Amino acid sequence: MARSHTITGWNPEDRVAWDAGGERIARRNLVWSVAAEHVGFSVWSLWSVMVLFMPEGVYHLNAGDKFLIAATATLVGSVLRLPYTMATARFGGRNWTFFSACVLIVPVLATVVLLANPGRPLWIYLLCAALTGLGGGNFASSMTNINAFFPQRLKGWALGMNAGGGNIGVPAVQLVGLLVIAVAGNRQPWWVCAVYVVALVLAAAGASRFMDNLDIVSVDTASMRAALRHRHTWLVSLLYIGTFGSFIGFSFAFGQVLQISFQSGGQNAAQASLHAAQIAFVGPLLGSLARVYGGRFADRIGGGRVTLAAFGGMIAGAGILAVTATVAGRDTTGTAMALYVVGFVLLFVLSGIGNGSVYKMIPSIFEAASRSLNADAQTRANYSRAMSGAVIGIAGAIGGLGGVAINLVLRASYLANGTATVAFWAFGAFYVIAAAVTWQVYVRLPHGVTADAHTLAPARA
Template identity: 70%
Template sequence: MVHKRSHTITDWDPEDLEAWESGGARVARRNLIWSVVAEHVGFSVWSLWSVMVLFMPTDVYGITLGDKFLIGAVATLSGALLRLPYTMATTRFGGRNWTVFSAFVLLIPVAATIVLLANPGQPLWMYLLCAALTGLGGGNFASSMTNINAFYPQRLKGWALGLNAGGGNLGVPAVQLLGLLVIAWAGDRQPYWVCAFYLVALVIAGIGAALFMDNLDGPGVDLAAMRAAVRNRHTWTISLLYIGTFGSFIGFSFAFGQMLALNFAADGQSVAEASLHAAQIAFVGPLLGSLSRVWGGRLADRFGGSAVTLVVFVGMIAGAAVLIAGGTSIAACAVGFVVLFVLSGMGNGSVYKIIPSVFDAAARALPLDEAGKAAYSRSMSGAVIGIAGAVGGLGGVGINLVLRQSYAATGAATWAFVIFAVFYAVAAVITWRVYLAVPRERGGAPEAAPTSATLAS
């Protein structure tokens, strides 16, 4: 491996055990650390409006409950769609270079949020536009995961991708916890301190990436890989599973605080009291979900991503059932959501372990030399990571819209969780049929595709 002073690495081969142990692991770890930092801050900015809406009483800002769900949906939609171009960005511009850019560009929506909240009474479209710009932070996930996927060997991808994604996901509870501290310290009319903190954090993340990260010179994710991934049926099967896991995580992260506030208000509390008490609890769910993602990756390394994913979906059906039965009970809301957050976090890690496993198995069946097989596995895995991340993020949009409609039609979220439970059941059946039952019938490994021809279909 030749490490140029320009922060560009050539001839990177993480599967070369001797090179890995003689310095490759250290290089990969350094890049992973700063990737986590940048992605963490990016997720916080993406989730910024899940906190800001708690600082926006209707009588001051003129923003209704339905508007708040819509703001969350727009932020989620933007972050999901931006994951597609972000997936290819590290190949085109370099992992280090893109991480620096993607950190500094987030200064724009954070500064815009400060201006908007300092001047109440603006039309709804301005809040929606600002929320859409925070979606740039959601795009960071795809570029970060694609980059780290290229740095680590197959045997460590579950752990590395789980740690990278889990550290990024922690940005959601971090911004919510910071919002709680600001409310407790400065009151519910001074959210600017939250934004000011992230202005500083983004500068630190950008400078750290510039100093300590590297670009990989070699095959990556380009339009050809994206087109090949789009034609591969596993791309869409995995994307559907990721809707159920990551879509649930990010969708509930935006909605959990608002639902808690509604339940506290239904219990007789004032709007201000309900918002404060909701903020005291809301960060716990995303925190547990973020931490469990790392363990989901570890368990997937040991037992197989498909097996862990199946258990996750069965458990999520039970979590949804608690919320259906609990109605407006605050205790049931807290317990049901904690179950869903923990399991969706684990599922995020296990689903992403399926991706490199499937395409590594496909590469082994191709008539290529070892370098060609590695390039195929790397490019296809990176492309599917980006596509699945984007489609999975759209699940968060669906969750906010379904909850919004459920409240509008019935005044409660019961029917929304019935729909979610049905989806989890479908995802469990698909996981079993595609990645467990069929390969076993043909004598393959849990994640291995039956044949290379099937993968190409």
């Protein structure tokens, strides 16, 4: 007989039930959640690779147009995280994971058709990029779902693994693009898309066969409204703009920045595309792996401390980029290219660590807040789960908008000055602000995290 895919009475804090089989169930769902989210991230960042296959003389799109395409995909993926956060509560984690993987086949096939027929107006490329943004929404539903499966003591590790495995979808699609450029040249981009049609089918099949739906209190509209009235939602979202916004924004932009820099150094478009593809995947790969360790470090020494250290390092990384761009101007020497790569890699690694630590902070904040409730243990657990799940979605959406800002600021800087100098200085200034907020709220006064009385009642509904 086929097993039921709906679990009732799930309580990961019950150590006896956890050791008797609950851990195995949670890990199985984590594995397939990571697989589906991984492919979703790859589709979301598909255009960061496609622009390397699009010479301006053939597709009639300049650097500003390509940054706008990246910003469009990032924007849609970020905004969709809000409804996707509630989707698992409405439809079930297994059911939604299956559906969200299947629907991504549409924009992947549309990308094949569009790139095979160059010369279309810009709005068609923007529309197709917007459809790939559906893959960005997968993150919120996946994280909310996994948050419900794991106990408080393992949430940093579990959320870090889930998010890190998903984030690796960014360098994965860039590696596939590099392989296609190396083997088939930069005129056959549809092979990249063909790989991901197969991957989406496999992810959907795995989710249908191995994942489960949980019949427990989760994120709903009441929880979302309550979370929107809680000040820590907005503070954490600000921090996530700096961490995840940097990761996804630079993931989309890094290849283009490298390509422009190589061309300004004297290479032709084909050489610049190949050399950019050879390097572009390194930053997102290291950032994705670092996210897992960010969650682990936060489990051990606290999310606020790890986040503060991450922002301190990101200030240094942005400083390297800003000073190099200021000195080099439009003439990109070999030394300047090396410093650009060092600065970006530093930003990727530290933003990855910050991603993991910020998401560890969310369940910790609302677990602490639940202690001030005059209620029984189950009500407090329901409150903590619902609020942390809602904030995961809200922070994920707002944080993703940081990626939009990065691409738009880079676009404006290149159009105005021909370089990214102004953009790099702006990024560094934001990291200083984020570090100051982290120190003031979550490091200097860590015990000030309490529940706001007016937010509690809706979350119980």
